[in-house]
Amino acid sequence: MSFKDILNSGKFVVTAEVGPPKGTDIKEMIHHIELLKGKVDALNVTDNQSAVMRICSMAVCRICLDHGVEPILQMTCRDRNRIGLQSDLLGASVLNIKNVLCMTGDHVLAGDHKQAKPVYDLESVQLLGVVNSLNNGKDMSGNDLRGATDFFQGAVVTPEANPLEPQLIKFEKKVKAGAKFFQSQAIYDINRFKEFMKYARRFPVKMLAGIVVLKSAGMANFINNNVPGIRVPQELIDELKAAGKEKALDTGLNIAARHIKQLKDENICDGVHIMAIGMEDKVPIIMERAGLL
Amino acid sequence: MIITKKRELQELMENLKNYKSFFLIGCSECASLCGTGNQEAIDSLTESLKAEGKEVTGGFVPKTGCQVLGTKVELKPFKEALDKSDCILVMSCGAGTQAAVEIFEDKPVYPTNDSLFLGNMTRFQMFDERCSLCGKCILDKTGGICPVTACPKGILNGPCGGCKDGKCEVSPDIKCAWVRIYERMKRLDKLQELCDTVLEAKDWSQNIKPRTLATRPEKKEEKKK
Numbered sequence: 070m071s072f073k074d075i076l077n078s079g080k081f082v083v084t085a086e087v088g089p090p091k092g093t094d095i096k097e098m099i100h101h102i103e104l105l106k107g108k109v110d111a112l113n114v115t116d117n118q119s120a121v122m123r124i125c126s127m128a129v130c131r132i133c134l135d136h137g138v139e140p141i142l143q144m145t146c147r148d149r150n151r152i153g154l155q156s157d158l159l160g161a162s163v164l165n166i167k168n169v170l171c172m173t174g175d176h177v178l179a180g181d182h183k184q185a186k187p188v189y190d191l192e193s194v195q196l197l198g199v200v201n202s203l204n205n206g207k208d209m210s211g212n213d214l215r216g217a218t219d220f221f222q223g224a225v226v227t228p229e230a231n232p233l234e235p236q237l238i239k240f241e242k243k244v245k246a247g248a249k250f251f252q253s254q255a256i257y258d259i260n261r262f263k264e265f266m267k268y269a270r271r272f273p274v275k276m277l278a279g280i281v282v283l284k285s286a287g288m289a290n291f292i293n294n295n296v297p298g299i300r301v302p303q304e305l306i307d308e309l310k311a312a313g314k315e316k317a318l319d320t321g322l323n324i325a326a327r328h329i330k331q332l333k334d335e336n337i338c339d340g341v342h343i344m345a346i347g348m349e350d351k352v353p354i355i356m357e358r359a360g361l362l
Numbered sequence: 363m364i365i366t367k368k369r370e371l372q373e374l375m376e377n378l379k380n381y382k383s384f385f386l387i388g389c390s391e392c393a394s395l396c397g398t399g400n401q402e403a404i405d406s407l408t409e410s411l412k413a414e415g416k417e418v419t420g421g422f423v424p425k426t427g428c429q430v431l432g433t434k435v436e437l438k439p440f441k442e443a444l445d446k447s448d449c450i451l452v453m454s455c456g457a458g459t460q461a462a463v464e465i466f467e468d469k470p471v472y473p474t475n476d477s478l479f480l481g482n483m484t485r486f487q488m489f490d491e492r493c494s495l496c497g498k499c500i501l502d503k504t505g506g507i508c509p510v511t512a513c514p515k516g517i518l519n520g521p522c523g524g525c526k527d528g529k530c531e532v533s534p535d536i537k538c539a540w541v542r543i544y545e546r547m548k549r550l551d552k553l554q555e556l557c558d559t560v561l562e563a564k565d566w567s568q569n570i571k572p573r574t575l576a577t578r579p580e581k582k583e584e585k586k587k
């Protein structure tokens with residue numbers, strides 16, 4: 070069953086993430102793909118994440134397919150204009166890549182080529198519209214395509230954004246532009262996320278909650294001080310502190326598993342997106358502890 | 363106005379090492395407000411050049427340095443000093459420099475400034491970029507605040523995920539353009555309008571360089587032909 074069908078079937082889905090490496094040595098990446106195969110429902114492939122140049126997302130999506138894992142092509146608007154984006158979407162389509170996650174993309178100043186010219190000919194809302202249009206057999210200029218695409222398109226949302234209201238206005242524009250599913254930025258406060266879901270449930274879209282494992286109290290504090298749109302509640306920081314250095318990571322895995330279980334048991338959202346950030350081998354452990362394997 | 367910034371003397375001298383005598387042209391408009399092309403700037407550069415062992419045959423601040431014909435006429439009385447110089451230095455923007463290039467076909471012309479952006483003066487000699495002359499203005503849709511310019515990504519439909527506590531992902535010193543637009547639309551009681559407007563991708567064909575414009579009626583006709 071495709072990711073779209075699984076999601077629409079009502080099963081609680083799990084997606085994870087694979088970050089293409091910088092360079093042509095893909096042994097470790099393939100190991101991670103193999104590790105997650107058969108466990109997660111789909112794998113996001115990041116697009117030059119944090120504006121750091123790496124193997125392109127499309128090639129790695131195809132590698133995922135070759136290894137029997139369904140990929141979600143992350144596509145940012147930072148590095149390609151509307152011609153490049155549409156052309157890559159057609160290319161992805163003929164490579165049998167079915168899911169695309171439309172994002173604006175971190176600014177080049179965040180990455181390792183700070184002197185690059187950022188493109189941003191389009192942004193996330195407009196890119197969603199383009200995917201919709203390609204699905205309907207037309208390009209952005211209204212020209213007919215010989216063969217339409219059949220993408221299942223999604224987008225991202227930040228439920229803990231501050232201020233929140235402008236972010237919600239954008240979320241609604243993404244829904245209007247044709248987003249079918251959303252993967253959220255990492256969330257740690259389930260009660261607040263429930264509130265967000267009360268609002269998001271008014272729209273005909275599937276919502277996957279973002280899960281990022283906390284490795285230590287230090288990491289949690291760092292996130293609170295530096296990462297936009299994520300808020301770790303003090304109780305969790307205390308819990309990690311109480312666990313001590315040795316057990317911090319294990320506690321972090323337990324917190325992630327506990328959150329996933331609650332999201333599923335209480336039917337709060339439609340699935341989770343686990344961003345392991347270098348700890349791909351821990352994803353199956355989290356899933357096991359959450360009772361998903 | 364056009365915001366300009368003085369080049370470091372060292373960089374300037376690298377260009378000028380093969381010349382001995384100079385005529386300096388400023389501008390009484392933007393470059394004067396920026397302090398890069400007024401009489402004081404000319405005097406100060408004259409001092410620096412002399413200290414480097416160069417000769418300055420004269421200097422002048424024309425009314426509008428980018429206006430080719432006007433500047434040409436204003437420079438007529440300086441013919442002798444201009445003839446004595448073997449290089450012209452222009453202390454305004456890139457447009458002013460190229461006006462001089464058009465006027466002095468046979469003389470080398472060098473800029474002393476870098477031209478940065480179209481700016482608003484917020485305080486004395488403090489400037490902000492608020493419009494990037496995109497060719498098709500959307501201020502009517504965004505509460506009068508330009509996201510093409512104020513958002514480093516030029517996003518047209520709301521804040522990105524990098525907005526932190528109302529500040530921009532790119533620099534904590536700037537407020538997120540989309541938070542500003544949101545707040546203004548809220549104050550004007552126009553949030554519904556903001557929600558309902560999905561802005562389409564910009565038409566960059568309005569921005570193909572070099573752009574020209576003639577608003578004189580007879581010239582308009584000529585252009586059409």
Ligand code: SF4
Nearest residue numbers: 493494496499500508
């Ligand atoms: S949209 Fe912005 S850049 Fe374009 S003309 Fe208006 S203010 Fe200038």
Ligand code: SF4
Nearest residue numbers: 513522530531538539
């Ligand atoms: S934080 Fe706001 S101003 Fe900065 S890039 Fe994102 S949307 Fe644009």
